[in-house]
Amino acid sequence: MDIDLTGKVVAITGASSGIGEATALACAQAGAHVALAARRADRIEALAQRIEAERGVRALALPTDVGEEAQARAFVERAHAELGRLDALLNNAGVMLLGPIEGAPTEEWRRMIHVNLFGVLWCTHAALPLMRAQGTGHIVNVSSVAGRVARAGSGVYNLTKWGVNAFSEALRQECVDAGIRVTIIEPGAVETELPGHNRPEILEQLRRRFGDIERLTSEDIANAIVFALGQPSHVSINELLVRPSRQAG
Secondary structure: OOOOOOOOEEEEEOOOOHHHHHHHHHHHHOOOEEEEEEOOHHHHHHHHHHHHHHHOOOEEEEEOOOOOHHHHHHHHHHHHHHHOOOOEEEEOOOOOOOOOOOOOOHHHHHHHHHHHHHHHHHHHHHHHHHHHHHOOEEEEEEOOHHHOOOOOOOHHHHHHHHHHHHHHHHHHHHHHHHOEEEEEEEEOOEOOOHHHHOOHHHHHHHHHHHOOOOOEOHHHHHHHHHHHHOOOOOOOOOEEEEOOOOOOO
């Protein structure tokens, strides 16, 4: 199924790598203009240049820490002002820092809550009045299979992703009369930079757990996101759980 997003504007957080980068490229390929947020300015600036050169659409790079309310609001409002509208917001920025709750470095918890929860809250809060004024919009929140299944060693990451899921469902219900759709994307194991920020002992545990599984690519998840974005206005894809074929849990 070919998805046509010609003329749409999609704002994407966590766009410097992985799912965010892949989705920016996929949206641009489908004809959308994109606004890119991440802390790594050099990466999103290079990506914006590549998109404009290769895809022939506009791409706006806006260095942003989405966990900071003022920065998140500035990103969303500048995307709307400079690209003319805001059809979709992809809350993709996230941090996954695993390990037992007892004895955990609590700074890891702060980092996850800062990005995984506050990033979603601040960007969404800024986007809603803009979309309501348009009479249309789509908010896509990237959660995780960890938003459905809790495991020892993943407690605080589970907390953030279950929170994203609950927030998204409440938001969906609030927005049904405003023409704003809400979608949760729940990836399983994906080959990205996300696990690489964990402590060495956690990385070894992840290797043992997923070592023989062919993981999803960022492009696999980007395809799911673009599929949700490309549905006709009377169709709302509320939730997509996407696992590797050989991932059991």
